[in-house]
Amino acid sequence: MSKYLWIDCDPGVDDAATILLAHQSQKFQPIGISTVAGNATHRHTFDNARRLVHLIPADTPVYPGAEKPLIRELTTAPYVHGVDSLGGIQLPASESEKTTESKKAWDALYEALCRYGDDLEVLAIGPLTNIAIALAKYPDFAQRLKRLIIMGGAAKGGNYTPAAEFNIYVDPEAAEKVFMSGIPIFMFGLDVTLQSYLTEEDLDALENQSSPQAKFMVDCLQLSKEFAKTKNLKGVPLHDVCTLLYLEKPKLFSFKKAWVRVETGGEITRGKTVTDLYSDKQMEPKNTQVALVVRREDFAQLFLEMMNRYSKGSLCKHIYI
Template identity: 35%
Template structure:
């Protein structure tokens, strides 16, 4: 069995919960660390939520706090999709005794330590703004060679969600996205083109109810708030694209990021003109087996017998 030593970079966020869950339960993945970043909510809340989910799952990994703001810009207003606390208003249901220990090291130092000490290349799944990765590449460019691939939830070649052209994570920190896209590291991009198919139906929700576990009940609560605003559970796609790429439709392309202010801020696009042919820098995922996605979420939530 191929093993994937993995650092998960996230901004929890309801859909991040399911990315953390999949990274924790997938046998092929060795989850080394969860690094928070400001995104769906501010850094204090995303870090708290990362600690809470890691604690509820009893995940044997590092949890570290990352960047509190975009690289160069004032952060745009926070969204409301995930609720004020990032978890649909349900983070308060658990006491601080359920929180995973927070590392004394910041995310940049955790990245450096894991990459330097690993005997094999490390995978990164980045499902929030790409600020932490951009800082890593700027501070320690020599460590790029220690990265096997970065699987990203972000962007959208055919559409956006914050503007008609721009997806939330890339819109939040377009300069960071631009640095990562130009990094030369192997990149997998699960943008809105594929993640909008990452949905659950009433059938899956009813199955969750039947599980009657603490985590499945918590999952149903946070989903009930979230899916009233966004039906797609985007972030787990970046985990599944690593371990089950055959379940996806993808194309190797050259992706660029628009860093200008305005309606195209953070836009990810492919220049397909023959006269501008460039070597692909990214594997772009466009479709997936929807039944596989739904089964993966249910299997991850299913209590151990």
């Protein structure tokens, strides 16, 4: 195993799926998870991450991060993820909840970058507050990070507002700092994540898997399934999972390099990722690889294959039945 993985997240149903899949990767070793307020308050996202690690089970450290956006009030999404942010599913408490990692998210991530360098891949699948704080605290952070793979934004329309995708809307100032930092960014926005869904047949296949982790995921996705129906979607999108499956199989996705900035001042366009795919201006620098197309059937197949490794491996533990 030649590469290491860090996940900055706000679990979150699709964050949960990403964490579970990451621990069945045959290409990457998860070495740290950091949490941020977003889908729910930080108390919930931090506890959820630790309980997910317990469910796997693994010993991946979980580091607490930002409890609120840089300057704005926190916006959460209980109508999508449930009040506790895991679709209303209560995971058993873990022993690790009695103690807390002494390092903050941005400090732990920076130390990991210093140690692993280009061998470390970083997924940022929640609001970008922790990354922005790291940039502010460590002047060489951007130079040390070879790229940042994010779930957030949209070249076209938003989901939380007509203009903005939720993760970017929550903390647009943080997102703008990240996009302006010079870090090469791979952006998995709504343009591609809404194509990256599980059908009823896919969900049935997941339900037929025998592991406690698969059972948890089926239960966890029920609220997302109902929400998807209200939006007349073709299936249940796994937004955050795109970032991990890209690392597993890059050819699943097609990209276009583009200039991207984040709107922080607009009253009705707050959080919009202004993306120059085809304007006459052709703005520079083209700082972002924007994912636009996914091979959906292959995406779903890989998701199911990786989840099924829990049924075949030695990691299973009957803590969720």
